[in-house]
Amino acid sequence: MGCAPSMMRGIRVTHKEDKTSVEEFAQHKPLPYQIGAGIPTRPNSQKLVIFIFGGPQSQKGFATHELITQYDFHSINVEEIVLGYLPSRFKNTSPDQELNTASDIQELLKKDTGALSLDWIFSVIMGKLAGSMHQRFVIDIIPALSSMLRADSYSSEDESKRALQDFERSYPVFCAFDFTTALLRPTTSDKKENEKPEKEKQNLSSEMKTFLKGIDEADKGRLEKRMDAYSKCAAPFISYFAKSKRLVKIDVSSIPAAEPLTATILDVMHELRFTRSLQHNRVILFVTGESVFEHIDLAYYNMKRIRMTDVLSGKKDNESLASQIRGLKAYIERVSIPKENYAIIADALHHEAVSSTKRTTFVMQTRGFIDEYLVPSRNAPKPTVRQRLGMHAIAASPDETLLFVDPFPARLASKVGLIWSERPTSRATITPSPTGMH
Structure with a gap:
């Protein structure tokens, strides 16, 4: 599948329209990472399961995409489970309550924080594992939607750990990936790209400048709230895998949000003894x-x-x-x-x-x-x-x-x-x- 980044090492390219313009195709350098000593040297069950964690700006989606396209993993996502299976569950238990759209489901979860349980989520995941012909799975257990993060189950540290222990009795987890991040500052190129020309800045009124500054601060505030909500929900799960030394920690704080993690994923998976698929993507x-x-x-x-x-x-x-x-x-x-x-x-x-x-x-x-x-x-x-x-x-x-x-x-x-x-x-x-x- 999409193996381009690894094939492009060291190739230099001269653009036709500008003979002096030379650009490196070289792959980005891997980020520092830590691999837990408790991760098995070979799969510990017929179904190989990896959990993946990462909040806003962590590039968790890109990493998941790499595992799917490069290493034949099948994705199981908690939001798809909730949005796809919760309506039928409530149809059986509450026939009068109709959940026809994603908005209906989110409204329900906002009003009733007890409507979503980890036991039910893990039971659906186990059903998917049992009925699938795939052998490798990457599970994203922490939702991005705030309505789901408010669920009582995600607020209880003891319940999170107990649900994981029950799950592992049937499907042992190989390891967990944790993409840690902080609020990433814009790079110089990003700033230049988004900056208004000097003449435009001078033409802005003081009220408009204050308004634009307020928007930036509001965006930052929303991002901080999202990160805080994610961290509280993910902490018990990450602690669980860290205790058994099955955690792969990758700090993405040092790179721009748009910088791909291809080289890092390649090195980590090689160290974990995985080989890439060579199919075309x-x-x-x-x-x-x-x-x-x-x-x-x-x-x-x-x-x-x-x-x-x-x-x-x-x-x-x-x-x-x-x-x-x-x-x-x-x-x-x-x-x-x-x-x-x-x-x-x-x-x-x-x-x-x-x-x-x-x-x-x-x-x-x-x-x-x-x-x-x-x-x-x-x-x-x-x-x-x-x-x-x-x-x-x-x-x-x-x-x-x-x-x-x-x-x-x-x-x-x-x-x-x-x-x-x-x-x-x-x-x-x-x-x-x-x-x-x-």
């Missing part, structure tokens, strides 16, 4: 216009360009977003060849709500290179251009990643990812155009 790149291709070497990434209006049955006003995405996916599945990636010009997407209790598992905002997610073409040893792009990354499946390049709207990206990740039910109706592929 397909990338579907979504852009809002063609100007972005000035910064992307499509041949190097073995990426074919598709304009949505060329391959769908027309830009109909009554065609839903779900129909559009299913049709596009069906077209790609029909024409795709091995190791081929696709760049989608989204010129016909409908912005509309998607009614579902399910949430996309891994949505990561980053600024990086496309080759961090795929294996470049061996026929093109050097790209003609390589530039960091702002984008949202979604792991649609273990072997497929969706990248949405800025300024693609973040909410629309989540909706597309949600629809794309659906299990196939029926073939969508599409009318391919002979000019559909460029």
